[in-house]
Amino acid sequence: MEMDFIQIVNAHAGILHKVCRLYGKEEEDRKDLYQEIVLQLWRSFPTYRQEAKPSTWLYRVALNTAISLVRRQSRRVSPIALNNELVAIVQSTQSSEIDEQMNQFYSAVDQLSSVEKALVFLYLDNNSYDEIARIVGISNSNVGVKLNRIKAKLKRIVTTINE
The missing domain is CATH 1.10.1740.10 (RNA polymerase sigma factor, region 2, helix turn helix motif)
Structure with missing residues (x-):
C-alpha cells in the first residue's frame, strides 16, 4: 500500500x-x-x-x-490589495517578457476566487470538461458556463492591470 x-x-x-x-x-x-x-x-x-x-x-x-x-x-x-502602481513596479523589474507575462497571469489569477482558480488550473492542465466536472463536483454544462465567465473576468482584470 x-x-x-x-x-x-x-x-x-x-x-x-x-x-x-x-x-x-x-x-x-x-x-x-x-x-x-x-x-x-x-x-x-x-x-x-x-x-x-x-x-x-x-x-x-x-x-x-x-x-x-x-x-x-x-x-x-x-x-492587502496591490494597487496598479505596485503591480507596475513588480512587473518592471522582470528581465524577460515571458516572466512579465507569467507574473501578470498569476496576478490576474490571484484576483479570482478559490473555485475559479481551481477551474482555470484544471482547464489549463488540459483536463476535459468531464474530468473537471468530476474533480470539482459540478455538471459538464456548468463547467463550460463558469469557464466562459472566468475567461471574461480574466480579460477585464488583465485590461485593468495594463492600464
Missing part, C-alpha cells in the same frame, strides 16, 4: 507543485501546502477506490486541501 501511494504521488508530483504555486503566495507557503496536501492524500488513500484515474483523485484532494487552507488563512489575515 505504501509503495502504491509513493508511486502515485511521484508520478503526479507536477500536479501538486502546480496547485501549490497557484495557492501559495511565498515559497514557504508553497512548501507548507505541499506537505499538507501529501498528508491529506495519505489520509484519504485507504478510501481511494480506483474508480477514477489517480490524477483525478489527486486533483480533488489537492484542490480541496488548498482551498480549505486558503479559507482558514483568509479568516485570520485580511489580504
Whole structure:
C-alpha cells in the first residue's frame, strides 16, 4: 500500500507543485501546502477506490486541501490589495517578457476566487470538461458556463492591470 501511494504521488508530483504555486503566495507557503496536501492524500488513500484515474483523485484532494487552507488563512489575515502602481513596479523589474507575462497571469489569477482558480488550473492542465466536472463536483454544462465567465473576468482584470 505504501509503495502504491509513493508511486502515485511521484508520478503526479507536477500536479501538486502546480496547485501549490497557484495557492501559495511565498515559497514557504508553497512548501507548507505541499506537505499538507501529501498528508491529506495519505489520509484519504485507504478510501481511494480506483474508480477514477489517480490524477483525478489527486486533483480533488489537492484542490480541496488548498482551498480549505486558503479559507482558514483568509479568516485570520485580511489580504492587502496591490494597487496598479505596485503591480507596475513588480512587473518592471522582470528581465524577460515571458516572466512579465507569467507574473501578470498569476496576478490576474490571484484576483479570482478559490473555485475559479481551481477551474482555470484544471482547464489549463488540459483536463476535459468531464474530468473537471468530476474533480470539482459540478455538471459538464456548468463547467463550460463558469469557464466562459472566468475567461471574461480574466480579460477585464488583465485590461485593468495594463492600464
